[in-house]
Amino acid sequence: MLVKTIFAGFGGQGVLMMGFSLSHCAMSEGYEVTFLPAYGAEMRGGTANCTVAIGDEEIASPISSEPNYIVVMNTPSLYSFQNKVVSGGVLFINSSIIKSEPRRKDISFYKIPSSEIAEQIGNSRASNTVMMGAFIQKTGIVSPEAYLKSLESVMGSKKKNVMDINRKAFASGYEYMSRLL
Amino acid sequence: MKKVFGRPHSLKTSVFHYCPGCGHSIAHRITCEVIDELNIRGITIGVPPAGCAVLAYFYFDVDMIEAPHGRGPAMATGIKRVLPDRVVFSYQGDGDLTAIGIAESFHAANRGENITVIFINNAVYGMTGGQLAPTTMLGQKTTTSPLGRNASLDGYPVKLSELLVPLPGTTYIERCAVNSPANILKAKKAIKKAFQCQMEGNGFSLVEILSPCPTNWKMSAVDSCKWIDEVMTKVFPLGVIKDTPAAGKKTGKTEKEENAG
Amino acid sequence: MNKVLMQGNNVIAEAAIRAGCRFYAGYPITPQNELCEYMAEHIRKVEGGVFIQSESEIAAINMVAGASAAGVRAMTSSSSPGISLKQEGISSMAACELPGVIVNIMRGGPGLGNIRPSQGDYFQATRGGGHGDYRVIVLAPATCQELADLTMDAFDLADNYRTPAMILADGMMGQMMEPVVFKEPKRRQYPERYMLKGAGEGKSRFIKGLILDQSDMEEHNWKLDRKYQVIMKNETRFEVYRAEDAELMIVAYGTAARIAKGAVKRLGDSNLKVGLFRPITLWPYPSSELREFSRKIKNFIVFEMSTGQMLEDVRLALQGFADIDFYGRPGGVVPTPAELANVIIHRYKKSSKKKELC
Structure with a gap:
């Protein structure tokens, strides 16, 4: 198995956190993993993205020219990355912000209103965790339990109440995806 | 019989290689006298420069490490931060300190590094054969200003000591000369004060010494001493330039303790 | 752990x-x-x-x-x-x-x-x-x-x-x-x-x-x-990968070696016999260790994210005992293992054709 995912969005949407928490979880589950954030000038202008590679064996390249999954949190990211996803791959779209749809017919995509769901449960900043719920429901790369455990450990014990909101956010995203499928 | 004059203990017995009339040997000697008087030979680490004084370790009987051209204050910073209870000085010429190493000098001063710089200003590059230095006088002939220093082409003499005054990290700056017995005694006092400043943890101290270079000035030793009085001191006036002991007071804490607040 | x-x-x-x-x-x-x-x-x-x-x-x-x-x-x-x-x-x-x-x-x-x-x-x-x-x-x-x-x-x-x-x-x-x-x-x-x-x-x-x-x-x-x-x-250090029966050997270090390993792995299912030699110390260079392989392997490809620098050390190491080819991606480009695998296949075929001609 070798699965590569790109997470992309505005800075502040928690895009790097999505990738990092997934990577952490994959590591805890015993997988080989690499996490590569965009850096330097790429980060200027408010966009952020990262690539996560998860596999059974040593990972050759942490870069991905044809990722299996792409999670886009804002419209510019959809335009930048929709053509990169491998044929047959999957796009996850934050439909609260992104109003357009990918034009490619050889991939599938899911629209998750993650910002709205996050607001409903009381914290718009948990939009990324909502998306992770949907992402993990669909991809099954790691189990929901393992993911939440990793999320808790990467967020640190100080943010106990934040973790409660994140649990809720994750569950809502997960559930939303189950209903979509 | 009471001994009233002798070779300083921290000055080695080797014969100076400096030219007749050169100010380096006097500056070396008075620095060693100060080291003796403060009884700090065993805890002093010196950083000689690239330049005529590159062989200073043949004369100073203290631990020494040479620095690449101009990097004395950086090297001294590294040593002092690791060994804060040692007395660390860098010995530098005008090319070393005010040209190639001005960044290192300026920033060591600005960080208030608790080190002492002994700055020999002889208005030329000595070792390389008398080229223009940042401190060369206007009109002064050197091998690279054969018609005399021309301000519109070569700029003006750099007064580094004065430039460092506004930096809160600097504590004691004095300009002296070694061209007369009276001036030599004043220079020695200044070096002693600078070392004491460092030992009290006050921060960056610098003693600029106007020093004769008869060979490259193409003058007799006596005329060189006169030239310092008549020409150099007009641009580089002698005296205490800054003396604010408490400005950059070092707490004596380690970086770990400082970090913890 | x-x-x-x-x-x-x-x-x-x-x-x-x-x-x-x-x-x-x-x-x-x-x-x-x-x-x-x-x-x-x-x-x-x-x-x-x-x-x-x-x-x-x-x-x-x-x-x-x-x-x-x-x-x-x-x-x-x-x-x-x-x-x-x-x-x-x-x-x-x-x-x-x-x-x-x-x-x-x-x-x-x-x-x-x-x-x-x-x-x-x-x-x-x-x-x-x-x-x-x-x-x-x-x-x-x-x-x-x-x-x-x-x-x-x-x-x-x-x-x-x-x-x-x-x-x-x-x-x-x-x-x-x-x-x-x-x-x-x-x-x-x-x-x-x-x-x-x-x-x-x-x-x-x-x-x-x-x-x-x-x-x-x-x-x-x-x-x-x-x-x-x-x-x-x-103090020389190196790693070899799938070198046992290799007929062609990639030489690469650092990130390029990761990519090369990925490429070699991809070719594992094919009938091409490709190995990897990865110097870990670049100075001292594991020259004699690399030269040992030229007894059996006569084709080497040096892969670097440059226009060919380590290539010189490989030439010095192999002393003409084997053919050396080079593939480079300078300027900040990181090629994919798939791309490198294609390069290897191409060169492999070229070299076996040459062998047949001989």
């Missing part, structure tokens, strides 16, 4: 602190800033730890030289243009036989180039880099785990041979995160007599690289060379 997910730059800094590094001076430059930042936050938390954000790369390396002379493990880091600035100090440290670790997180060059991962500084790193007759021990990690292990080893090697050692990685190694387990560092063994701490009651000492007498300088050069010969004899 305590596995942590850490970014390469941070891994190097953490490994250095664990290895007993107590002095760091550096200047920000992408893509190694996180190393500098990690040091700023963490090295001051340990007893005796010193962090200085220096005014320049030149100042940083000279501060490191001073700290090293004063007796602590010291490190600086930068990326390509900054490493060029440090060369004065590295040459001086080699001359004065001062240990120290320099990290180069390479980016595209020459000049300011860009901030993408590149391997264009191989010549600079392996040929000394500054002026004069000297070498620097160069370690080329290919994973975050190796960043940790080799950083610790770099301090030991630098101490053992009293010479600067360099970690040569690139922007990708610096920026990526991978799981890492920090090994227990060895205890430092560096005699007091090499440290400059003030003469005390004893004889004063001096450390210098200026030796005006030419025959003394010649002897100093030979002394350094004898040391380098010992390093060359004892």
Whole structure:
């Protein structure tokens, strides 16, 4: 198995956190993993993205020219990355912000209103965790339990109440995806 | 019989290689006298420069490490931060300190590094054969200003000591000369004060010494001493330039303790 | 076993602190800033730890030289243009036989180039880099785990041979995160007599690289060379992958070796017999170990993220005993394993055709 995912969005949407928490979880589950954030000038202008590679064996390249999954949190990211996803791959779209749809017919995509769901449960900043719920429901790369455990450990014990909101956010995203499928 | 004059203990017995009339040997000697008087030979680490004084370790009987051209204050910073209870000085010429190493000098001063710089200003590059230095006088002939220093082409003499005054990290700056017995005694006092400043943890101290270079000035030793009085001191006036002991007071804490607040 | 997910730059800094590094001076430059930042936050938390954000790369390396002379493990880091600035100090440290670790997180060059991962500084790193007759021990990690292990080893090697050692990685190694387990560092063994701490009651000492007498300088050069010969004899490191029945061998280091391993793995299912030779020490270069393979393997492809620098060392190692082909992606481009696999297939077929013709 070798699965590569790109997470992309505005800075502040928690895009790097999505990738990092997934990577952490994959590591805890015993997988080989690499996490590569965009850096330097790429980060200027408010966009952020990262690539996560998860596999059974040593990972050759942490870069991905044809990722299996792409999670886009804002419209510019959809335009930048929709053509990169491998044929047959999957796009996850934050439909609260992104109003357009990918034009490619050889991939599938899911629209998750993650910002709205996050607001409903009381914290718009948990939009990324909502998306992770949907992402993990669909991809099954790691189990929901393992993911939440990793999320808790990467967020640190100080943010106990934040973790409660994140649990809720994750569950809502997960559930939303189950209903979509 | 009471001994009233002798070779300083921290000055080695080797014969100076400096030219007749050169100010380096006097500056070396008075620095060693100060080291003796403060009884700090065993805890002093010196950083000689690239330049005529590159062989200073043949004369100073203290631990020494040479620095690449101009990097004395950086090297001294590294040593002092690791060994804060040692007395660390860098010995530098005008090319070393005010040209190639001005960044290192300026920033060591600005960080208030608790080190002492002994700055020999002889208005030329000595070792390389008398080229223009940042401190060369206007009109002064050197091998690279054969018609005399021309301000519109070569700029003006750099007064580094004065430039460092506004930096809160600097504590004691004095300009002296070694061209007369009276001036030599004043220079020695200044070096002693600078070392004491460092030992009290006050921060960056610098003693600029106007020093004769008869060979490259193409003058007799006596005329060189006169030239310092008549020409150099007009641009580089002698005296205490800054003396604010408490400005950059070092707490004596380690970086770990400082970090913890 | 305590596995942590850490970014390469941070891994190097953490490994250095664990290895007993107590002095760091550096200047920000992408893509190694996180190393500098990690040091700023963490090295001051340990007893005796010193962090200085220096005014320049030149100042940083000279501060490191001073700290090293004063007796602590010291490190600086930068990326390509900054490493060029440090060369004065590295040459001086080699001359004065001062240990120290320099990290180069390479980016595209020459000049300011860009901030993408590149391997264009191989010549600079392996040929000394500054002026004069000297070498620097160069370690080329290919994973975050190796960043940790080799950083610790770099301090030991630098101490053992009293010479600067360099970690040569690139922007990708610096920026990526991978799981890492920090090994227990060895205890430092560096005699007091090499440290400059003030003469005390004893004889004063001096450390210098200026030796005006030419025959003394010649002897100093030979002394350094004898040391380098010992390093060359004892310290070469490399990894081989699928070399057993290989008919073609890829030679690559660092990030390029990761890509090459991926490509070799992809070709594993085909009937092409391709292996990988990965030097871990770039100086000393594992020349004789590589040459051993030319007894059986007659086709080598050197793959670098440059226009061909290590290629020269491979030529020197193989001494004409095998054909050497080159594939390079300079300027900050990181090719995919698939791309490299295609190149290998193409060249493999070409070489087997040549064999048939013979």
